[in-house]
Amino acid sequence: MSPAAPVRAIGASVLRAVRGLGRFSLFVTAVLDAGARPPFRLRRLLGEVYDAGVLSLLIVCVSGFAVGMVLGLQGHNTLSRFGAEESLGAVVGLSLIRELGPVLTSLLVAGRAGSAIAAEIAAMNVTEQLDGLRMMSVEPLDFVVAPKALGMILAMPLLSTLFVVFGILGGWMVGVAVLGGDSGSYLSTLEDSVAFWEDVVGGIIKGVVFGVLVGFIATFRGFTARATTAGVSAAATSTVVIASVATLIFDYFITALWGY
Amino acid sequence: MRESPARELWVGLFVLVGLAALAWLSFSVGGVESLRAGGLQLTATFDEIGGLKKRAQVVIGGVRVGQVKSIDLSDDFRARVTLDVDQKLALPADTSASILTSGVLGDQYIALEPGGEPDMLRSGEPIQFTQSAVILERLIGKLIQNIGGDSKEQE
Numbered sequence: 001m002s003p004a005a006p007v008r009a010i011g012a013s014v015l016r017a018v019r020g021l022g023r024f025s026l027f028v029t030a031v032l033d034a035g036a037r038p039p040f041r042l043r044r045l046l047g048e049v050y051d052a053g054v055l056s057l058l059i060v061c062v063s064g065f066a067v068g069m070v071l072g073l074q075g076h077n078t079l080s081r082f083g084a085e086e087s088l089g090a091v092v093g094l095s096l097i098r099e100l101g102p103v104l105t106s107l108l109v110a111g112r113a114g115s116a117i118a119a120e121i122a123a124m125n126v127t128e129q130l131d132g133l134r135m136m137s138v139e140p141l142d143f144v145v146a147p148k149a150l151g152m153i154l155a156m157p158l159l160s161t162l163f164v165v166f167g168i169l170g171g172w173m174v175g176v177a178v179l180g181g182d183s184g185s186y187l188s189t190l191e192d193s194v195a196f197w198e199d200v201v202g203g204i205i206k207g208v209v210f211g212v213l214v215g216f217i218a219t220f221r222g223f224t225a226r227a228t229t230a231g232v233s234a235a236a237t238s239t240v241v242i243a244s245v246a247t248l249i250f251d252y253f254i255t256a257l258w259g260y
Numbered sequence: 261m262r263e264s265p266a267r268e269l270w271v272g273l274f275v276l277v278g279l280a281a282l283a284w285l286s287f288s289v290g291g292v293e294s295l296r297a298g299g300l301q302l303t304a305t306f307d308e309i310g311g312l313k314k315r316a317q318v319v320i321g322g323v324r325v326g327q328v329k330s331i332d333l334s335d336d337f338r339a340r341v342t343l344d345v346d347q348k349l350a351l352p353a354d355t356s357a358s359i360l361t362s363g364v365l366g367d368q369y370i371a372l373e374p375g376g377e378p379d380m381l382r383s384g385e386p387i388q389f390t391q392s393a394v395i396l397e398r399l400i401g402k403l404i405q406n407i408g409g410d411s412k413e414q415e
Contacts (some may be wrong), residue, residue: 046271053278054270094290158278165281168289194289195315204282 028221034139035146036076044143048151052113059108061078063162067100068092068170075171076179089190092171102165102206103251106214109156110243114218116120117148119241121222122232145223149215156211157204164203202258209254210247217243298346299326303386304357309339310368310393311349312359318343325349328370343370344388353379356389368393 121144124130130140168190175181194200218239220221225235282354309331326345334340345351354375361368372387382386 046268049274050267050271054267056273057274097285097289131405155274158275161278161285164285191289192317194285196286200282200285201288203285205293 008029010135022212023224024216024220027223031141031146031216031219032150034142035150037142039142039145041143044147045151048147049155050088051116052109052148052152052158053155055156056109056112057162059112060105060159061174063104063108064169065173066102067104067163068167068172069174071095071100071167071175072171072179075173078192084250085175086185087189088171088175088181089168089186089188090193092175093168093194094192094199096164096167096171097194097203098255099251101167102160102203102210104208105160105163105207106156106247107244109152109159109249110214110218111240113152113155115236115240115244116215116228117152117215117218118222118235119226119232121145121148122220122225122235125223126227126229126232133243136203145219149212149219153208153211153219154214156214157207160207160210162204182248183212198258201215202254205258206254208249213246213250214243217246261393287393297324297411299383300347300351300381301329301351301383302342302345302351302381303383303384304343304344305334306339306341306357306359306392308395309341309359310361310395311347312341312368312393314369318345318372319348319369320372320374327371341370345372347383348353351381352377353381353385354389355381355387356390356391357387359393361394 044246047140071092072088075088076085077090079085121130126145130144133140133143172183172186176183176186221235221239221242225231263394312328312331314328314331316328317324318328326343330345331339343357351372352375354377355372356373356375358371358373359368360371375389
């Protein structure tokens with residue numbers, strides 16, 4: 001083995017990463033291009049919003065409520081040491097709106113809907129349905145991929161908002177109804193501490209960005225998967241892994257740039 | 261390829277409920293109305309603002325009437341605080357502003373005390389009479405100096 005071999009291995013992996021990113025960017029521009037031209041597949045888009053959004057409602061709302069309950073319990077225990085139980089609303093609301101709502105929703109949706117999108121497109125590739133569409137001169141990027149990606153981008157901020165609202169309800173349940181905090185101060189500290197521009201709009205921006213990430217990563221992994229059964233499962237797995245890591249990394253940068 | 265009506269209904273419901281949740285977060289929790297222009301903007305210059313922050317409350321007699329809009333340094337190196345106060349208030353020109361703390365370690369806020377002059381403050385006008393924040397550490401420092409420091413009599 002020549003001494004240059006490890007260096008070459010590093011170079012090769014960097015080149016592979018750059019090539020992958022380049023392919024991803026070309027894919028995203030091609031999908032946006034296909035989606036921006038008529039025919040607009042509104043029926044397809046509706047179906048995808050149903051698959052990504054409506055079918056994720058239950059898991060998102062239940063998880064949001066559970067996270068809110070935990071925040072209420074932990075927050076109450078910690079704050080009562082300083083005699084500051086009345087700030088519970090601020091603690092629950094801010095942590096949900098700024099971070100937990102968008103991030104956890106994105107992780108949940110990547111696992112639930114993202115993997116399904118990747119597996120579906122990869123399976124369409126294996127069973128030559130994508131080639132069949134091309135044969136009928138229907139562009140798969142336009143007919144299959146663009147509605148799925150756009151549906152995810154539409155559904156994610158709405159799901160994230162619902163996660164936050166159910167979390168605030170869950171925190172109220174535990175902090176006020178169970179542990180006997182004051183309902184008025186829960187809501188008033190919540191309202192006082194949450195700012196529209198910094199917090200609410202920042203949270204929505206996170207939801208949209210995470211929707212873009214999950215939507216495009218899932219469709220990309222599905223579309224470029226190897227046309228084998230193993231390729232289908234690899235596409236689903238790598239979608240969840242890449243989308244989750246991308247969500248967490250992007251979350252840091254959005255938080256830093258948005259200037260909390 | 262038509263979507264079934266039930267699906268359309270579900271998607272419609274999903275979008276509506278999501279938007280309603282967003283509206284609640286924005287208007288009720290986020291207080292989007294505080295962004296609206298046209299509130300009464302007053303400035304007050306303090307020697308020391310302590311830990312006062314943007315969006316701190318402005319109160320009169322304990323009732324919340326506005327918030328701190330911005331804090332910057334004036335030309336003579338004092339802290340200039342811009343307050344955004346409810347426009348409906350008619351504050352006399354000799355109103356005074358002081359920075360207080362809620363509780364020992366609580367948040368700092370600005371309390372306005374209306375004076376008795378017939379002229380009213382208009383938007384953009386400075387509040388003349390201000391009282392700076394009390395810095396607990398400095399008070400304790402002075403106290404220790406007074407008790408222990410016979411030799412070094414600085415203050």
